[in-house]
Amino acid sequence: MTTLPVEKRKAAASAARWVLTRKLRVLLKYKYRYLLILPGLLYILIFKYGPLYGVTIAFLDYSPFKGIGGSSWVGLKWFRVFMESPDFWQVTRNTIVISVMKIVFGMTPDILLALLLNEVRKSWFKRIIQTLTYMPHFLSWVIIYGIVIAFLSPTTGLVNHMLQEWGMSPVAFLMSNDWFRWILIGSDIWKDIGWGAIIYLAALTAIDQQLYEAATIDGAGRWKQTWHITLPGIRNVIVLLLILKLGTVLDAGFTQIYAMYNPLVYESVDIIDTWVYRKGIIENNFSMATAVGLFKSVIGLLLVLGANKLAKKFGDSGIW
Known part of the structure; x- marks a missing residue:
């Protein structure tokens, strides 16, 4: 093995010291900015990366009394148990169908409402409509289920009363x-x-208003302006939100479904999360719950990566 000459070793050591000195100077120069970042960084490290150690439960026959270190290693057993379950295809199909329906039918009304509000010239009327439409966001699903029952109950629901009338x-x-x-x-x-x-x-609001003025001079109506200026102007935001929604395609909204469903509709709305809740949490099979959660996370990551790459291929910015 050859050794570097003394001069080269001194030069390498000097270069390393220079790099370290420069980094220290930058750190001292922006020390207050780094201090502002520190709480958020600690939060991510403690509450996001720290719990990743618990993912090992997915590969163990975990017992709360033995702990992670004392539980026996079973490898991919719980992944096989989940995939070989007679309910696997049903809950997976329901999860994907409900998620896709929420994406397809859920994004379009948001865009249409935004376009309609953008055309409103009376600011007071616009504020009222915005307030009325985003207030339900702050209601819990339990309250919303109560409202649904008030309308759709087979005995006391308003809709069924009208049907009987x-x-x-x-x-x-x-x-x-x-x-x-x-x-x-x-x-x-x-x-x-x-x-x-x-x-x-x-x-x-980020769309250049001069584009609309030029389109008006050229004789374009509101529909053509919307199609050729407004929608292309928010296309990147639409693609970004679509990619983020694809990352949660295997969630399908556990809170909503758990608050509203019943055994009679398991066939159409029993999703992965509700199945895991019954099999993994209620029956104290924490390894099963962790394995399915890890499975969902991996699939979600692959979907986000694929959608982001596809978006860039068609000329959009994507997430990164």
Whole structure:
């Protein structure tokens, strides 16, 4: 093995000292900025990266009394148990279908509301509509389920009372596999339409108003301006939100479904999270719950990476 000459070793040591000195100078120069970043950095390290050690539970036959170190290693057992379960394809299909329905039918109303509000010239009327539409976002799903029951209950619901007044038979909306998914989608849209429109309204303010003036001079109406200026102007935001939603495609909204579903509609709305809650949490199978959570995270990461790469391929900025 050859050794470096003394001169080269001294030069390398001098260069290393120079780099270290420069970094220290930068650190001292911006010390107050780094101090501002420190709390957020500590939060991420402690509460985001620290718990990653618990992911090892997915590969153990975990017992709370033995702890992670005392539990036996079982490898991919719980992943196989989940995938070989007779409910696997049903809950996976329900999860994907409900998530896709929420993305397809949930993003469009947000964009339409933002476009409509953007056309409103009376600021007081615009503020009232915004307030009324984003207020439901702050309601819990338990409260929203109470509102849904008030409208759709087979015995006391307003909708069924109207159907009976018109000579029709009442419909058990909340116990029907044909209706329940659409109830989930409709309540989700009503809850978050105003909140989602805020993001698009913020994006609309960044569009150069001179483009609209030039389009007006050229004789373009409001529809053509919307199609050729407004929608292309917020396309990057739409793509960004779509990519983020794809990362949570295996979530499908546990809180909403758990608050609203019942055993009669398991066939159409029992998702991965509700199944894991029953099998993993209620039955104290923490390893199963962790394994499925890790499975979902990996799939979500792959979807985000794929969607981001696809967005860049078609000329959008993506997430990074």
